[in-house]
Amino acid sequence: MGIETSCDETSAAVVEDGVNLLSNEVSSSVDLHAAYGGVVPEIAARSHLEVITPVIEKALKAAKTDWNDIDAIAVTQGPGLGGSLLIGVLTARMLAIAKNKPLYAVNHVEAHVYANFITESPLKNYKLPPAPPQFPLLALIVSGGHSQIAYFTDHFNYKLLGQTTDDAVGEAYDKVAKILGLPYPGGPSIEKLAPLGDPKAIKLPKARLQSAYDFSFSGPKTAVLRASQRLVGKDFTLPSTELPGLLNESQKADIAASFQFTTIDTLLDALEHAVHEYQPKSVVIAGGVAASSALRDQISKRISSDVQYADMKLCTDNGAMIASLGYFMSKHNQHTADPYSLDIAPNLSM
Ligand code: KG4
Numbered sequence: 001m002g003i004e005t006s007c008d009e010t011s012a013a014v015v016e017d018g019v020n021l022l023s024n025e026v027s028s029s030v031d032l033h034a035a036y037g038g039v040v041p042e043i044a045a046r047s048h049l050e051v052i053t054p055v056i057e058k059a060l061k062a063a064k065t066d067w068n069d070i071d072a073i074a075v076t077q078g079p080g081l082g083g084s085l086l087i088g089v090l091t092a093r094m095l096a097i098a099k100n101k102p103l104y105a106v107n108h109v110e111a112h113v114y115a116n117f118i119t120e121s122p123l124k125n126y127k128l129p130p131a132p133p134q135f136p137l138l139a140l141i142v143s144g145g146h147s148q149i150a151y152f153t154d155h156f157n158y159k160l161l162g163q164t165t166d167d168a169v170g171e172a173y174d175k176v177a178k179i180l181g182l183p184y185p186g187g188p189s190i191e192k193l194a195p196l197g198d199p200k201a202i203k204l205p206k207a208r209l210q211s212a213y214d215f216s217f218s219g220p221k222t223a224v225l226r227a228s229q230r231l232v233g234k235d236f237t238l239p240s241t242e243l244p245g246l247l248n249e250s251q252k253a254d255i256a257a258s259f260q261f262t263t264i265d266t267l268l269d270a271l272e273h274a275v276h277e278y279q280p281k282s283v284v285i286a287g288g289v290a291a292s293s294a295l296r297d298q299i300s301k302r303i304s305s306d307v308q309y310a311d312m313k314l315c316t317d318n319g320a321m322i323a324s325l326g327y328f329m330s331k332h333n334q335h336t337a338d339p340y341s342l343d344i345a346p347n348l349s350m
């Protein structure tokens, strides 16, 4: 049983042997946050509290199983929003004690990679890769909170090659969407508008960093803001909140297309470099931004290795990836957590 509550999705899933997806229930509070243009932590936490028990019960039912068949519980310990993590961790601790199951504390960012190990399922609505990835494995992890490139030689044996020095890529999508007056979450909104615009219309700089594997998305986000202010004939003192009303539809589409193209190009510069240097057996793209078809399209044009993607529903936050990593933790003798004392780790890193 995997339990995920790090941000605005409450999810529980049952996965067998780390690879067979028996159920994956997700309840999102995204609609409650849309009015604010981003996740409101207090609203997210309250929503987790309201739905966590029914979501877990639904996951057991959908998997046609009950607690007798569950071998262990895995829960997201971090990184994430404190209040949100607390609901998942306290629920998992309570269940581990009441049902007498071993408890595994999972790193959410690592777990995104494990969504790619899920390759079997009796569920019909999942498009899964034919086989799990192989080691050595190169992973590009791109989500609302994280942008990392990691090189795994085996389970639990990896090197972080690079990461963002400021904003995560999904966060930059969300902020640019706000500038354009597009609904939260920004990734899907920008992806929908981008095909109507010209990706070369607005020149956005790519940050030059010391390491070829590090990213910066704060600069490009500010460049979008400045370009938008210029397009409407104003200077940098114009508040960004006025831009959605001043930019016309074709300008918005050009900005969306240019931002999307440059952002993905920046990610692929690093990925391509790493593929050449490390010659991995498998390349996986993980995290919410991996749901982007534009990303998949640009990858197919630039990266010659076979790149593996999880089903879209397993790219964004879900309990299945937590359960899968929990399984591999148990298989590889990683230590269990104490259900009487496990604490959240909002700033946990890879
Ligand atoms: O992994 P995830 O569900 O949550 C975190 O762990 O952060 O990722 C959410 C992020 C959001 O920033 C959202 O804008 C982005 O993933 N996202 C996308 C797409 N779908 C979701 N970004 C680009 N294109 C998409 N189609």
Ligand code: ZN
Pocket (backbone or CB within 6 Å): 108, 112, 143, 144, 287, 288, 316, 317
């Ligand atoms: Zn995530």
